[in-house]
Amino acid sequence: QVQLVESGGGLVKSGGSLRLSCAASGFAFSDFYMTWIRQAPGKGLEWLSYIDGTGSTIYYADSVKGRFAISRDNARNSLYLQINILGAEDTAVYYCARSHPYYYDSDGYSPVVDYWGQGTLVTVSS
């Protein structure tokens, strides 16, 4: 079965950096887009970034572009998110997810996130 397990979260000081990891299993990792999504306490879901199976196509939300870097290691079935210059606004649960941004069937396009990890909490302190 598909499993996504995030790690690397914790308490970090404002201005610091952090690297989140996601270990994937149960599917052909290199065949799939992967996505990072976060959720601040009591708030909604915020898409952050996605990467294609080869690592050659990457998109970032405008709110994090330049500070966040997504990458993957297909040999290790792992996804990463490097977060730099952390601020209070980055306090959130960070989810790793398997994504199909360009899912298409006979009816049309529909982006889909079909599997989610349980999330890793990042808390930024001043």
Added chain:
Amino acid sequence: SSELTQDPAVSVALGQTVRITCQGDSLRSCYASWYQQKPGQAPVLVVFGKNNRPSGIPDRFSGSSSGSTASLTITGAQAEDEAEYYCHSRDSSTNHLMFGGGTKLTVL
């Protein structure tokens, strides 16, 4: 505009039908997918495409779309359907993904 707008809260009597809506320009070029999230848990995909459900999702969940509005309908709401619901789409011009702000569903 690259935003998705949802009503913050909706309520429904047990066993009745409720519609949760999502508005945004991106929905003119792609269908929304919908996610259910219960407190302390990761979101779960419930509807995608024109009206498709993943395996294990009850058929009381259905999706529809018209113009720039997507809808998730729960026909015969159950107590276990009380949750936050999010719509999800992609901006076809930027290829950026987005989520709606979420709708908290209360089953009375």
